[in-house]
Amino acid sequence: MNWMMKNNSLLAMIFVMTVLIELASAVQAQDASASKPGIRNPCLICHGKKDFKKVKEDGSVKKLYVNEEELAQSMHAEKRCIDCHSDVTLLPHAKKPNRVTCSQCHYKGNPVGAPQTDRYNQYSASVHGKEALAGNPKAPLCQDCHGSHSILKPDNKKSAIYKKNVARTCGHCHLEEYAAYRYSIHGKTLNKGVMESATCTDCHGEHNILAVKDPSSEVFASKIPETCSHCHQNKKIMDKFGVKVQQVITYEESFHGIANKFGNKAVATCASCHGAHDILPASDHNSTISKKNLAKTCGKCHPGANENFTKGTIHIAPKEKEAGIVYYISTAFKYLTISVMIGLIAHILLDLSHKARTRKKGFHKKTPAD
Secondary structure: HHHHHHHHHHHHHHHHHHHHHHHHHHHOHHHHHHHHHOOOOOHHHHHHOOEEEEEEEOEEEEEEEHHHHHHHHOOOOOOOOHHHHOOOOOOOOOOOEEEEEEEHHHOOOOOOOOOOOOOOOOOHHHHHHHHOOOEEEEOOOOOHOOOOOOOOOOOOOOOOOOOHHHHHHOOOHHHHHHHHHOOOHHHHHHHHHOOOOOOOHHHHHHOOOOOOOOOOOOOHHHHHHHOOOOOOHOHHHHHOOOOHHHHHHHHHHHHHHHHHHHOOOOOOHHHHHHHOOOOOOOOOOOOOOOOOOHHHHHHHOOOOOOOOOOOOOOOOOOOOOHHOHHHHHHHHHHHHHHHHHHHHHHHHHHHHHHHHHHHHHHHHHHOOOO
């Protein structure tokens, strides 16, 4: 009986050691498995199980399952697990692997075929990169936006960074902004398939996103008109939707626009009146620029503003007849100015001519000798 128990224990030990040896050598076998179809990725021995997970101390569950089909369709289908998880040298790995650092391949001059760009450097200088460097655990890394095992090209409709999906991807962290954007004119039109409509990255940037208060940010107060102009001054885009392209120019020529150019941070910009993530057309009663809400919107800067305050024409183009009396006054003032300048120049020329003739006469006139 004792002999049988000892024999069973010995067999169990041999079995366990065999399994460990197989797993330990599996990582080294990934070179062959990546190049030979039909050989299963050894990491999927564990990570290929749908119920593979880890329960954290706080009770939350972290799924550790990797979908082999998604991995095969991703841009990294030809890569081995250890190409990204380079700190894993044995299977099973004794400790939790570190988060993948994409910069080991994605840098300008890389020899592995990754895009030759400085995007990772841009990320490092961005508000996200700075927060990550400072140790903020909530700061997004590459895989939080692009995905991890299912990274797809931006033009793939299933990609997390496909234009129609960008806002939802950003919404994983920026929930309130995403909720407002979804019901905005930009969000609604993009959802209908109008790809010219703006999404988060069109205004904030992609890898180079900076804090709102950073003077270099695309959404810094003084740069907002320029950012909006990328679309709203593009005649080809605006004509498609029947929107005028004069708004940017008329703003720049207005008191608000001129004050903004001179660095006044308190003056109204596009977002001050139209909103930011919740922009709606004036015809929508919920819009900040609808007749019902316009006085309230103006009142944010002009206390006491009422309906009479908002009756004037906004975004006036003095050079267009649509501006009414402003056009005629502007035109009259232009010609008056031209006439005055011509008269002034003529007066100066006549005066100089008279002085020249007088000097010439004085030069030829002889004075009597003493």
